[in-house]
Amino acid sequence: MDSNQLFKYVYAKYGLKFEPIIPGSTETYVLMSPVDSGYFAMLSRIKINEEIRAVLDLKCGDFSDTIRDLPGFTDSVRIKDAAWVGAVLGNNDNLVKKALDYAFKLAMNGKQVNVAQDQYFYIPPDDVEEKYKAQPIKPRKNLQKQADPDIPDKIRQMLKLYDYSLLPQKGRAKNFYVQARFMADYEDNYAEYFAFKRFYPTYHDMNIGQLRSYFTWRSKLRKGDYQKTSTSYAFVYLYELLNNVGVNPQEGYDKLLDFKHNYVEKYDLAMEPYLNDWLKDYVLYYQLGQDEIDNCFAQEIKEDHDYLILRHPEDYSTEKLVAVFANRSSYWNTSKVIKQNQAKFTKLLKCVWRELLDAKKFGIAYYSAFVAKPQVKQQDVFLGSVFYNREKKIPTQMVDAARKYVFMNGTWQIHFDEPVKKQKTNLNTFLHELDRIAREKLKLGRPIKPRFIDQAVLKAIDAGIAVYQEQQEKAKIDQIKIDFSDLDKIRANASVTRDSLLTDEEKELEQEEQKQVEQKKEIEKPAEVKTDNESGLDKNEMFLLISLFKNQPWQDYVKKNHLMVSILADSINEKLFDEIGDNVIEFDEDNQPQIIEDYKEDLEDMFLKG
Structure with a gap:
C-alpha cells in the first residue's frame, strides 16, 4: 500500500481526507478528528536507504507500547511522544490498517479506550443542517491464516519463544537475544528470496519467507560467500554479533571486522558509521584490551594526544607543542616573523604557554575557556542497535589519559575534552598577541596592531617572555668555556720573556739550583x-x-x-x-x-x- 492507496482507503472507510500540514506541501499530511480537529495520524515522505518511503504516524494512546512491538511498527518518526507509533507503508499493511482503525476509534470516542468492539464511519458535513452521528458497523470475521506446512521445525519453535508479556522497551531486545541464541547454529538452504526493510529489525518482524531468506544468506556468509542482501538482514547479523550470539568476545570482534571489510565496504557503505561506533563499544563492553582500543579509537586518541600536550606541556618536548599549534591554528604557519625566528619562537611559545595555563596566577582558566572543556556525556551502549544488556558489571575503561568510559545500568558515561567553539580563532588570536609583544620586547620586526584579548592573557605573555629571557641569559653563562689549545704557546712565550728580564747573576743562580734539582732527581729515581x-x-x-x-x-x-x-x-x-x-x-x-x-x-x- 502506497500513500495514494492509503488516501483512498481512509476516505472510503472513514469518509475523511488527509490534509497537507502546510498548504501546498506534498511532504507531510495529517488526518484530523471530526470531534475536536486534533491530529490522530500523520503521513510523511522520508528517505530510507536511498529510497523515498511513506511513513505513517498514529496516535494510539496507552496501547502504543503494545502496537510498537508488532511487526512493521516502530517509534513515531515526526512526533516524539510515547502515545504515538510509526509504520512504513508496504510492511504488514493489514496490521497498519488495524492500528489506523484503533487510532480513529480513539479519536472519535474522546480518547476513551473501550472502543475495540466498535466500528465507526464518519460522514462529512454538507450544506444540509441535519447532523449525522457515527454509526457502529459489525466487525468483519477474523480470517485466520492456515499454518504453512513448509515451516522448518527450528523456526516454528523459535517463533514460540517470543514472550509477549515483556514490555516493548526492553522486551524487544531480550526476545531477540533469546531467539538468536536458539538459532545460533541454524542453517537453511531456501531457494526463494524475500526482501526485508525495517527499522531496528529482528526475527519477530519477519514473515516465514523472510526468515528463511535471512538464515540462508547467513549460512552462505559464514562459509565466506558474501552476497548483497537487504540492509535490514545485514543489521540483524550485526545485532547477533553485538550480543555475542554463537561467538566469544574475540571471535565476535574478528567477525565484525571481517564483515566490515568484505561486505560493508563493498556493498553498503551507509552502514559503516554505525559499525564503527559499535566496534568502539564492543572492545570496551567486552574488555578486549588496549591493542583493540587503539585500533578502534585511533582518531579520538590522536585528537586527545593534542589536548594532553596542550594541558601538560612540561611532559612533552617543545617541538611537539609547536606541532599542535601548527596543526590547530593558521597563524603559526603564516607569520613571517615567526618563520624567520623559528627557533626563538619555538622556545618562547613553551615558556608563555606554561605561564598561561597557570590559572590561579592570572585569574583565567584559559584552556577550558578557549581551547577544550572537560565534558561528561551519557550514551546507551551500542546506541541504535537491538542489544540486550545482561546486567553485566564492567570496570571503568580508559581509552587514553584524556578519555574514559564509565558503565552504569546499560549506558556509558563518557569523560572527554570537547573542543570549544572558535577554538582555531582563539589560538590564532593568542599567537598574534604573542607575536606582537615579542616583536616589541625582543626587537624582532615592525610593530603590528593589537587584537582584542583578555588582559590576563597579556599578563601571561609578558611573564612568559620574561622567563624566556632569563633562560637565555643563563644559557649564555653556561656556554662560557676556556680554550686551552694555546696554553703551551703562551707558557713558552712567557718563559722567553722571563729569561730576557733576568740578570746574569740571577741566571747563574738559577742554573746552580737546576743542577741541585737534577742531582736530587738522580737520587730519588x-x-x-x-x-x-x-x-x-x-x-x-x-x-x-x-x-x-x-x-x-x-x-x-x-x-x-x-x-x-x-x-x-x-x-x-x-x-x-x-x-x-x-x-x-x-x-x-x-x-x-x-x-x-x-x-x-x-x-x-x-x-x-x-
Missing part, C-alpha cells in the same frame, strides 16, 4: 712513565698520575715542562671517567692534588701491574 695505555693518557698525564700514586715529587717536572697541575688533573679525570665513573684526582685543603683512596686499587690494576 722518579717514576718511570708508562705511555702505552688504553685510556688515552699522554706522557705528562701518566707522569702526574704515577707520581701521585707512589707519593713521588712532581712539582719540578711540571714547572720544567711549563705545565699547570690543575689542567693535568682535569684532563686525567675526564679521560678516566668512562672507565671509573668518577673523578680519580681531587685537591686537598692546601690545593695539592691527590688520588682518591677509593680508586687506588682500580688504578693499580690499570697502570702498575705487569
Whole structure:
C-alpha cells in the first residue's frame, strides 16, 4: 500500500481526507478528528536507504507500547511522544490498517479506550443542517491464516519463544537475544528470496519467507560467500554479533571486522558509521584490551594526544607543542616573523604557554575557556542497535589519559575534552598577541596592531617572555668555556720573556739550583712513565698520575715542562671517567692534588701491574 492507496482507503472507510500540514506541501499530511480537529495520524515522505518511503504516524494512546512491538511498527518518526507509533507503508499493511482503525476509534470516542468492539464511519458535513452521528458497523470475521506446512521445525519453535508479556522497551531486545541464541547454529538452504526493510529489525518482524531468506544468506556468509542482501538482514547479523550470539568476545570482534571489510565496504557503505561506533563499544563492553582500543579509537586518541600536550606541556618536548599549534591554528604557519625566528619562537611559545595555563596566577582558566572543556556525556551502549544488556558489571575503561568510559545500568558515561567553539580563532588570536609583544620586547620586526584579548592573557605573555629571557641569559653563562689549545704557546712565550728580564747573576743562580734539582732527581729515581695505555693518557698525564700514586715529587717536572697541575688533573679525570665513573684526582685543603683512596686499587690494576 502506497500513500495514494492509503488516501483512498481512509476516505472510503472513514469518509475523511488527509490534509497537507502546510498548504501546498506534498511532504507531510495529517488526518484530523471530526470531534475536536486534533491530529490522530500523520503521513510523511522520508528517505530510507536511498529510497523515498511513506511513513505513517498514529496516535494510539496507552496501547502504543503494545502496537510498537508488532511487526512493521516502530517509534513515531515526526512526533516524539510515547502515545504515538510509526509504520512504513508496504510492511504488514493489514496490521497498519488495524492500528489506523484503533487510532480513529480513539479519536472519535474522546480518547476513551473501550472502543475495540466498535466500528465507526464518519460522514462529512454538507450544506444540509441535519447532523449525522457515527454509526457502529459489525466487525468483519477474523480470517485466520492456515499454518504453512513448509515451516522448518527450528523456526516454528523459535517463533514460540517470543514472550509477549515483556514490555516493548526492553522486551524487544531480550526476545531477540533469546531467539538468536536458539538459532545460533541454524542453517537453511531456501531457494526463494524475500526482501526485508525495517527499522531496528529482528526475527519477530519477519514473515516465514523472510526468515528463511535471512538464515540462508547467513549460512552462505559464514562459509565466506558474501552476497548483497537487504540492509535490514545485514543489521540483524550485526545485532547477533553485538550480543555475542554463537561467538566469544574475540571471535565476535574478528567477525565484525571481517564483515566490515568484505561486505560493508563493498556493498553498503551507509552502514559503516554505525559499525564503527559499535566496534568502539564492543572492545570496551567486552574488555578486549588496549591493542583493540587503539585500533578502534585511533582518531579520538590522536585528537586527545593534542589536548594532553596542550594541558601538560612540561611532559612533552617543545617541538611537539609547536606541532599542535601548527596543526590547530593558521597563524603559526603564516607569520613571517615567526618563520624567520623559528627557533626563538619555538622556545618562547613553551615558556608563555606554561605561564598561561597557570590559572590561579592570572585569574583565567584559559584552556577550558578557549581551547577544550572537560565534558561528561551519557550514551546507551551500542546506541541504535537491538542489544540486550545482561546486567553485566564492567570496570571503568580508559581509552587514553584524556578519555574514559564509565558503565552504569546499560549506558556509558563518557569523560572527554570537547573542543570549544572558535577554538582555531582563539589560538590564532593568542599567537598574534604573542607575536606582537615579542616583536616589541625582543626587537624582532615592525610593530603590528593589537587584537582584542583578555588582559590576563597579556599578563601571561609578558611573564612568559620574561622567563624566556632569563633562560637565555643563563644559557649564555653556561656556554662560557676556556680554550686551552694555546696554553703551551703562551707558557713558552712567557718563559722567553722571563729569561730576557733576568740578570746574569740571577741566571747563574738559577742554573746552580737546576743542577741541585737534577742531582736530587738522580737520587730519588722518579717514576718511570708508562705511555702505552688504553685510556688515552699522554706522557705528562701518566707522569702526574704515577707520581701521585707512589707519593713521588712532581712539582719540578711540571714547572720544567711549563705545565699547570690543575689542567693535568682535569684532563686525567675526564679521560678516566668512562672507565671509573668518577673523578680519580681531587685537591686537598692546601690545593695539592691527590688520588682518591677509593680508586687506588682500580688504578693499580690499570697502570702498575705487569
